[in-house]
Structure formats: C-alpha cells, structure tokens
Amino acid sequence: AQSVTQLGSHVSVSEGALVLLRCNYSSSVPPYLFWYVQYPNQGLQLLLKYTTGATLVKGINGFEAEFKKSETSFHLTKPSAHMSDAAEYFCAVSANDYKLSFGAGTTVTVRA
C-alpha cells in the first residue's frame, strides 16, 4: 500500500520568501509522485509529477520538487512566493495501479 505524510498543515510565508512544503511517502514499489494545488471552491490542478528519470522535477508557476529515494521524500519548493500562491497543496502517490493516495494537505498563506 502507498501513503504520504505532509509535514505541517499550515505554512505562512512572506511575499518573496522561499516556499517549502514537505512530503514523505511510503510505497512498497517504485512510486509515482504528484503535487496538486487547490484554490478555494475549485478542483485540484496538477503542479508537477515524478514518474521516472530526472529526480528534480520542474512544474508550473515556478514550483519544483526533488525525489529523494534514500529519504523517501518529495518536497515542493518555490524560490520566491507570490500572493497568488495562497492555496492548499496536496502531495499524492500512486503505484502501478489505478488510484492516487493523497496527503492531508498543507495550506499556504502569503503575507504582504
């Protein structure tokens, strides 16, 4: 079975500061890893994904994540936060099957 743990249910950053959202996964097989963002009253939008190959993955809106197998981590970063980054972020894992297992989410607020 696969699962993810997102460390920190809420993160507050200043505009222009680094955004770091932590995700650790558990998987019995090589995982596929995803980060999704959810804005209020909307569905989830894919930020980036890791399947195979390069462990540093670049996504939309300046976000990137690094797959570290030895640490079972897939942390999400953005060098400089923007007000529009305020949202809820979900890390998710899947194996060679049909379902995504999501973390509980991290809410990001950006201070002006």
Place this chain on the structure above:
Amino acid sequence: DAGVTQSPTHLIKTRGQHVTLRCSPISGHKSVSWYQQVLGQGPQFIFQYYEKEERGRGNFPDRFSARQFPNYSSELNVNALLLGDSALYLCASSRRTGTFGANVLTFGAGSRLTVL
C-alpha cells in the same frame, strides 16, 4: 476544450435520502475516477472506471456505487445518506498511457454535498 464537468455543483439532502452525481470527462479520456474530500482532509479514492468497467474500488461501503456510460460519462450514486457523507465529491478523468499509476488526473471542480 472543455475540462471535466460535474453536476450539480452544490446540493443539500437529508439523512436516508439518495443522491446521484454526474461527471463528463475531457473529450478523448476513457478513464474516470471519483474521490471524496471531507473538509480539512485530502481526497480519498472511491472508484475508477476505464472503458466502462470498474477497475478499482476504495474502502467505501456498498451504499456507494458508480457506473460509466458508452460516451465515457459517469454517475456516482450514494444511498441511505449519512451525515458523514457530507463532502466535496471530485471526478477526474485521464487518457490512459502506459501504466495507470503514471497517468495524470484532471479534476473537475466538484459537487459539494451537504447532508442534514
């Protein structure tokens, strides 16, 4: 192109009633998945359908059922509603390429169900 569309967007039911939620996938996507998102939690997998066949089911009671139609649209049905069924129900579609696990899901905006 239209994204994943879901209806209704909001609905209120009372305990014991039945509800049907509908989803239209992106054109060309043959896989539809349903997720339940309770307030303050991450989405939980309910069902996946591919080519009109159930390919996976999450840990939900038999009160939850779904089907996929020849045009690949889908319905999620919930019988004998409980207060705990109050949630945002998300539908996602994907175009299967390679293994299911690597496919990117495109989510709709969801149907928010309130059970009183």
